[in-house]
Structure formats: structure tokens, C-alpha cells
Amino acid sequence: MAALALIGKIGEHDGKEVELRGWLYNKRSSGRIHFLELRDGTGFIQCVVVKGEVPDEDFEAAGKLTQESSLRLTGIVRADARAKGGYEITVKSVMPFQVAQDYPITPKEHGIDFLMDNRHLWIRHKRQHALLSIRHEVIAAAQQYLNDNGFLRVDAPILTPAACEGTTTLFETEYFEEKAYLSQSGQLYNEADAMAFGKVYCFGPTFRAEKSKTRRHLIEFWMLEPEMAWCDQEENQRVQEELVSYIVAKVLEKRRAELAVIERDVTKLEDIKPPFPRLSYDDAIDILKGAGRDISWGDDFGAPDETLISERFTRPVFVTNYPTSMKAFYMQPEPGRPEVVKCADMLAPEGYGEIIGGSERIWDPALMEERMRQHNLSEEAYGWYMQLRKFGTVPHSGFGIGIERTVAWITGSEHIREMIPFPRLLYRLRP
Ligand code: 4AD
Ligand code: MG
Numbered sequence: 001m002a003a004l005a006l007i008g009k010i011g012e013h014d015g016k017e018v019e020l021r022g023w024l025y026n027k028r029s030s031g032r033i034h035f036l037e038l039r040d041g042t043g044f045i046q047c048v049v050v051k052g053e054v055p056d057e058d059f060e061a062a063g064k065l066t067q068e069s070s071l072r073l074t075g076i077v078r079a080d081a082r083a084k085g086g087y088e089i090t091v092k093s094v095m096p097f098q099v100a101q102d103y104p105i106t107p108k109e110h111g112i113d114f115l116m117d118n119r120h121l122w123i124r125h126k127r128q129h130a131l132l133s134i135r136h137e138v139i140a141a142a143q144q145y146l147n148d149n150g151f152l153r154v155d156a157p158i159l160t161p162a163a164c165e166g167t168t169t170l171f172e173t174e175y176f177e178e179k180a181y182l183s184q185s186g187q188l189y190n191e192a193d194a195m196a197f198g199k200v201y202c203f204g205p206t207f208r209a210e211k212s213k214t215r216r217h218l219i220e221f222w223m224l225e226p227e228m229a230w231c232d233q234e235e236n237q238r239v240q241e242e243l244v245s246y247i248v249a250k251v252l253e254k255r256r257a258e259l260a261v262i263e264r265d266v267t268k269l270e271d272i273k274p275p276f277p278r279l280s281y282d283d284a285i286d287i288l289k290g291a292g293r294d295i296s297w298g299d300d301f302g303a304p305d306e307t308l309i310s311e312r313f314t315r316p317v318f319v320t321n322y323p324t325s326m327k328a329f330y331m332q333p334e335p336g337r338p339e340v341v342k343c344a345d346m347l348a349p350e351g352y353g354e355i356i357g358g359s360e361r362i363w364d365p366a367l368m369e370e371r372m373r374q375h376n377l378s379e380e381a382y383g384w385y386m387q388l389r390k391f392g393t394v395p396h397s398g399f400g401i402g403i404e405r406t407v408a409w410i411t412g413s414e415h416i417r418e419m420i421p422f423p424r425l426l427y428r429l430r431p
Pocket of ligand 2: 345354356357
């Protein structure tokens, strides 16, 4: 009896007969031999069907298999240094389950709109398989790091009555007789959770109704947000550089094969270790002016500005102390310099730009009240948040790491749209 095996763990069955279940990724035939490239979700492997070594009807059935046909087969696992993945299968029997007709995505080149329309099928592609496997590893590693370092996962709601990151990018929906908004960030709830549990994180989808059609913007993206009581911005940045270094190390350790599939230059990742360089917003503005950008103090960085800065570094760089006027209402001003706040964005190298936004939060009730007035935040919506400053307030800090932007950088991908199974983009809600 052939043991059921997974391609991803085929090495455990070297020399033995196994049964594989999967889909036909590709086929080459030369009269007496069919080379079936089988995928099963855990990997890809070449299965060699030789006339005379399988029943005649199996050989014929193999010849009729089309791209993405589903099948089972049995065969002997053979180590082969020339094979990708190091093994191939000498087939003993072939059992088609369904012969697929007219699979739309052929090995030829397709345009991006066509591929996006067929995203439900495109995710079967080898490159997409590698990218989304690395996405899994990034999430797993991030959670592992936080779990190992005393953080408790306490999630935040998606349906919320008020904004976290400003009202311009809110998705509005009906909540029975009330209005509700899709969460832009779990931070405000995270702050309550930090006062209850100390070190917490939330993880989930977040939504930005941004009319941005860039290679870095998703309308729906996944964000992991740690929040720490009794923590200042220095400590906050230390956690961030450690977390990001840990994620990169785990991807290098566990997803070498996938990094090879997408031809990522891993030497660029091997250097990602703490400490990361720090650059003040003031100095960043000088660099940009020096590079001929039309920008002045107080302006936000556009994507080209972030690219320009992050290209200058081989590790992620913290840009610190942004102008108060530019940033969210909850950020703690820098002592003696109220025009800037204790915050940092982490920009990934190689031109990738912002992957993390974080800050120290205002703890002082009087200052928080002043900010709420300045930003017209109602007592009704934010009263509970204000209470966090009244009942045992403490200095605290946190950040949000965008999963898809992080995956885009680690995989060296050009566009964020392939970093999530079903991207929501400006003008794209389907499939
Ligand atoms: O800088 P942002 O807006 O920060 C926050 O939301 C804070 N409340 C987080 C916190 O302190 N708990 O977003 C954080 C990160 C960005 O650095 C980026 O990686 C990602 O979320 N991000 C996006 N990713 C994809 N598409 C978009 N439209 C994104 N907007 C933000
Ligand atoms: Mg930001």
C-alpha cells in the first residue's frame, strides 16, 4: 500500500512508494514518456510516467490530462539532484479525478487585468504560491515573536462608531439605526486593552477608503498592532526593530525554497538585524531638498519621497519626530518642541517605504482634552477613550505593522496587489 504523502514533505518518503493527490500544473510529453508537474498545495514535483511501466490505460489517461486537471497517482520517490526540490516521482499508476477543460490561465504571458479578474485561479500559480506562503510565515513569525515576549492577543472590533486615523478615509455602513465605520486601526481599543493586560496586540483586517492607486495601497489590508503600557517611544522602536528582524530571520529559515522561486536576492535580507538607523524628520526634509524634491518642512512625504529616503539605507530606517500638525491627535509632543511628536515611521529599504507607523501616546488628561477639542472629537464617541486618561493613566506606546507592505518588501515585489489572496483596490472589488 502506497502511503499518502505531501509534496512539501516528500523527502520523508525517499525510496518508498507514495500516493499523491493534486492538480496538474504542467505537462511535457515525448512519445513514450509524460512528465507531469503535479502541485498539491504544499509544493510542486515532477512525476515521470513511462510507457510500459504503468498500465496502458494509465499511460493513455496521463496523456489526456490537461492543465489543472485533478488527479491521484502513485509512484516511487527518488532523490534527484537535478530536480527542483531534490526529488521526483517514478509513477506506478495514474487516477484522474476530473479532466479540466479550457483553463483560462495558460503558461503564456497574460495582462494584469486578466490575471486579476481570474485571481481565484491565479493563486494556483507557482509564484503566487510562494508569495502567499511567505505571507503566512510573516504572520506566523510576528505572532510568535509577540507571544514569546509577553504580549497577549486581544483583538479589536471591525465595526466602530468613530475614526482612529482621521475621517477622510472612513468606510461608512449602516448599523441598524446608527452609522458605523469599518475600522482603520484597532489602536484606540488596544490602548484600553493595554491598561487591562499590559502588553497586547490585535491582528485583523483594516480599511482605508483612500482614492490612492499606487503600488503600496490596498483598500483592505491586514495590520498587526502591539500596544504597551509603561513604554516610551525609545522602547517602542526597540520592539519594532527586533520584531522585524525576527520576521525576516524566520522567513529566511523556513521559506528558502519560496524565496528561490521568486528569485529574491536573499543577501539583502541577511543583513536585517538591529539596530536600525534613525533619521529625524528634519534631516529627512534636508535630504529630500538636497535631492531636488519640491518639499518643505511640514509637508507629508509622498511615495517618491519615501522611496528616495529608503533607497539610501540597507536596513529599515526609522524616520522620527514628524510635525504635530501632520499626525494623529493621540501622539505625545516632544518635550520642549511641541511642534513635533514622539513618533516614528519605519521605512523598508530598497525603496519600499513605510511598513510601520507608531508613536508614544498622550497620557496626560488635560492635554488629551485639549487635543480632542482641537480635533472636534465628541465626548459621545471618544468619552470612553478619555476615561483611559482618568483612571490610572500611564505612559504607553504602540505601533501598527502593515502585513502586505512587509511581505512586498521581503519578497522584493513590485506591487502590493499580489501580497494578499483577494486584493481590494481602488476600482476592484471582484472576485
Ligand atoms: O501609519 P498607519 O496609518 O498607523 C496606524 O493606523 C496606527 N493607528 C497604528 C498603531 O499605532 N497602532 O498604518 C500603519 C501601517 C503602515 O505603516 C502601513 O504598513 C500599513 O499600516 N498601511 C497600509 N498598507 C496597505 N495599504 C494601505 N492603504 C495602508 N495604510 C497603512
Ligand atoms: Mg503611517
